[in-house]
Amino acid sequence: MTKDQMFTRRHLLTGVAALLGAAGTAGTAALLVGDGASGPAPTGSPGPAAGPGDRPALKPSSYRLRPLTGYGPPTRPRTLVPPAVRREPFMRVDGRGRSMVLTFDDGPDPRYTPDILRTLRGHDVRAMFFVCGEMAVQHQDLLREMADDGHVVGNHTWSHPRLTTISRARVHSEMARTSEIIEKAYGEPPLWFRAPFGAWNRAVFRFGAELGMEPLGWTLDTLDWRTPGAHTITERVEDGAGPGVVVLSHDAGGDRSQSVRALRDYLPGLLDSGYRITVPRRKYV
Template identity: 65%
Template sequence: MKKDQLFTRRRALLAGAAAVGAAGTAGLLLTGSPEDTPARSAAPAAGPRARQPALKPSAYRLRPLAGNAGTPLATPGRTPVRHEPFLRMSGRGRTMVLTFDDGPDPRYTPHILDTLAEYDVRATFFVCGEMADWNRDLLSRMADEGHVVGNHTWSHPLLTRMTRSGIRSEMERTSDVIENAYGERPRWFRAPYGAWNRAAFQLGAEMGMEPLAWTVDTDDWETPGTRSIVRTVEDGAAPGVVVLSHDAGGDRTQSVRALRAYLPHLLDSGYHLTLPRRQYT
């Protein structure tokens, strides 16, 4: 699909996004509003690993939706069909999970990877297939550096407005790209905007993926200011927390700078930044 067609389609989704809260699946909650006025800043210079051409797919970002869920346990040997996504990870100690959605983007993802590497921290990247297809080298780097890559659909659509076959295509195409570039098929899935439905849970389970939402939303997609993002993460830090940030879908300079600020603070506070893991009875 051509770039201008992608942009037109996403503008149409944006116009109808306000109706999702009423028409979406049961149990979805709108996220809160940001506290600060957006701060404008120049994008960081591209890192030495960002060798891909300029971003091809059009930028996108709708207001996310967050699922209200618990944390059921899985059965060994198969992926169960959930009715709600994981919001947090269970386990002992002061552990947290950092996640980044919508990438990879050669303008911002390399800087996030550089910061994670500097502090020897692993994170989870929920990638969109159309972005991953243009930036396969970044998925290879994620594999080399021990990060987890999850499925965030091909083109970031609102799944609650799609047919089952359409959802399957979005998920399967993305898993294929991830397998080719990362080295294995994804084990985790995150619905765009947090808008889950029965088909997404069923298809994800069929493809061997667990659904993961989040506990703390940085609202960085609204560019609320670097300090606002840092404050949200530090105030929300707690054992088992899953943090949602973005490395694509718009100007993510603030997200890059915020990670540089809050990551050493979390580590100094005794938190261990870990990867999501399947939990079995």
């Protein structure tokens, strides 16, 4: 079976939840993507598996990502909407146009991050990197390279602790110190935050909002940290692909050579099957 057939038969994740509009809003949240899409996605449960006759076959490369305007860190208007103190992280993006987001945690690591950047650059694709401060301070050149390529850099704390088990003072320090080093190396403070291990609590949401960041989780965990093999990682991404999906992978924290090889395999397949790999954007007035 070809990759196009695999994607055609795949269960598409169409149950995209609405944007969280205020601090008290609960439920899985979707956010805007970088192509200018706006408004909440429809709610509902995932639909049935798509069959070959459900829609016309996609032409290879017909929906490849067009380059964003210019390179370097995204320009933020002065009218950026400040983040609310939320109760849950965003878990997916507005999937209209078959948009997906690739994210990489725990870096940057000079052993693996440069290869990931080269692969993304070769396909003219932007991704998100949630970096740890203790790694970023040692490899600021890689953050500058991410900025030059137009990737989004998010905050993943300084030392990757489980935030729900440490003091509020340390939670704030872990987040604030990392934002400072990102601003120094990347050129602007981060707009996104991801809690290590996906461990969130009220203090994390509050401090994130105070530091100007929105919380982002993920829809699809590749479990690449278990080093299951590049083929298995590729299969997980292909089987879980769908509109609105946020993919979690890693570019540091251990041997990530399998993650590097898997990206080289699944990224061309996603693009040729009609997925638009993009990055989320914050709302503006």
